Amino acid sequence: MKIELTDLKAQYRTLKAEIDAAMQSVIETTTFIGGPEVDKFEQEFASLLQVGQCISCGNGTDSLYIILKMLGIGPGDEVITAANSWISSSETISQVGATPVFVDIDPEFYTICPDRVSAAVTSRTKAIVPVHIFGQACDMDRLLALCRENDLYLVEDCAQAHLAEDQGRKVGTIGDAGSFSFYPGKNLGAYGDAGCIVTNSQDLAINFRKFARHGALIKHQHEIEGINSRLDSLQAAILRVKLRYLDRWTDQRIAHANLYSEMLSHVPQVVTPACRPEGRHVFHLYVVRVEQRDELAAFLQGKGIQTGIHYPSPLPFLPCYRHLGLNQNDFPVASRMKDEILSLPMYPELKTQEIEYIVEQIKAFYR
Ligand SMILES: *Cc1c(COP(=O)(O)O)cnc(C)c1O
Numbered sequence: 001m002k003i004e005l006t007d008l009k010a011q012y013r014t015l016k017a018e019i020d021a022a023m024q025s026v027i028e029t030t031t032f033i034g035g036p037e038v039d040k041f042e043q044e045f046a047s048l049l050q051v052g053q054c055i056s057c058g059n060g061t062d063s064l065y066i067i068l069k070m071l072g073i074g075p076g077d078e079v080i081t082a083a084n085s086w087i088s089s090s091e092t093i094s095q096v097g098a099t100p101v102f103v104d105i106d107p108e109f110y111t112i113c114p115d116r117v118s119a120a121v122t123s124r125t126k127a128i129v130p131v132h133i134f135g136q137a138c139d140m141d142r143l144l145a146l147c148r149e150n151d152l153y154l155v156e157d158c159a160q161a162h163l164a165e166d167q168g169r170k171v172g173t174i175g176d177a178g179s180f181s182f183y184p185g186k187n188l189g190a191y192g193d194a195g196c197i198v199t200n201s202q203d204l205a206i207n208f209r210k211f212a213r214h215g216a217l218i219k220h221q222h223e224i225e226g227i228n229s230r231l232d233s234l235q236a237a238i239l240r241v242k243l244r245y246l247d248r249w250t251d252q253r254i255a256h257a258n259l260y261s262e263m264l265s266h267v268p269q270v271v272t273p274a275c276r277p278e279g280r281h282v283f284h285l286y287v288v289r290v291e292q293r294d295e296l297a298a299f300l301q302g303k304g305i306q307t308g309i310h311y312p313s314p315l316p317f318l319p320c321y322r323h324l325g326l327n328q329n330d331f332p333v334a335s336r337m338k339d340e341i342l343s344l345p346m347y348p349e350l351k352t353q354e355i356e357y358i359v360e361q362i363k364a365f366y367r
Helices: 008-029 036-049 062-070 088-095 114-120 140-150 202-212 233-243 246-264 293-302 319-324 332-337 352-366
Strands: 053-057 078-082 099-103 125-129 153-157 177-181 195-199 286-290 341-344
Touching (some): 008 233, 036 053, 036 195, 036 233, 053 062, 053 202, 062 125, 062 177, 062 195, 062 202, 078 088, 099 114, 114 140, 140 153, 195 202, 246 286, 246 352, 293 341, 293 352
Parallel strands (some): 125 153
Antiparallel strands (some): 177 195, 286 341
C-alpha cells in the first residue's frame, strides 16, 4: 500500500468534470482578474461562515499582513502569537515592523495557552494572533476577555481551520478579523496560492480591500499606497466548486480522526489528539505524540506510509529568530513536543482499510 500524508489526486479524480468545466468557462470569458467568479466566491464563503465581509487575496500570508498593516500595527508594537505554528503567523508581524512575542502552547490541546498570553501582555502589546492549529479552535473567550481588558486587537489565523468552531462560533468570525489560506493542501485548497480575510467590520473590510488592491477601490484613485494581493478568477472558480463539498469533507476528516483515535487508544506509546469539548476540531492534521518518533516515521515510510512533522522546530528557535535570544525553558511544552509529534495521513478520501493498515503498522513497530 502507498498512502500519502494528503492526496490531492484522489480529490481531483472525484471532481474532475466539475473543475475542468469551471476552469474552461473562465478561460473562455478571459476575465482572469476580478469579475463574477471572485465576487461570488467571496459572497459564498462569507455566507458559509455567516460573517459580514470576505476579502479575497493572494495567499494566507498576505491576508495576515494586510490585517496587521491596516490595524495600524507597526514599529514599537508587540504582537503575541503561538510558539508552534507556520512562520506566516510571526513573519507578518515583523513585516509590519512590529515585534513577535511568542507564547507557549497548551500541553493537551496544542493551542496557544491563555494564561501565558496574559503574562506576556505589556504596555506595547497591540494584538494577539491565536492560531487554530491543526484545525482546533483556541479558547477564544479567554482571549477575547484579555483583549477587552487590555484594548488589544484579536486576529485569528484560521489557515488550518476552515469551519472549525468554538462554542458554536465559526473561527475567523470571533475576533476583529480572521485570516484564511487556500494553499492546495489546506482543508479548502485552490490549485495554486490563494487566501482571504473575513470580518464583521465594514470599516475594516474597506481598508483591507483597498490596501490589497494598490490602495484604490476605484481604478486609478489611489488613496494610499498598497500592495497587489488578489485571488485570480481561475482559483476562485476552482474554490467555488470545492466549497460545495467542504462540509462533507470536514465530517469525513472528523470521522477518520475518531477511527484513528479509537484504534490507537490501546497503544501506550501513542498519545492521540485531545479535542476541546466546547469546540469542533476539523483535523487539518491528525497529530499524535509518540515514543521513538524518528524510528517510527522511517519504519512507516518503509511500509509505504508518508508522515509529517508540524513543525520540526518551534518558531522561537528558528535561525531567523536567533536575535531574540529565546530559550527552551521559556517554551517547555513546545520544546518537549517537537521531538514527539508525528502527523499521520489525513484527507477526506482516506479509506477505512488504509487507516486500519496504518494503525496495524504502528502496532507492529512497537511490538
Ligand atoms: C498555511 C498557513 C499559513 C499561510 O498560508 P499561505 O497561503 O501558504 O501563505 C499561515 N498560517 C498557518 C498556521 C498556516 O498553516
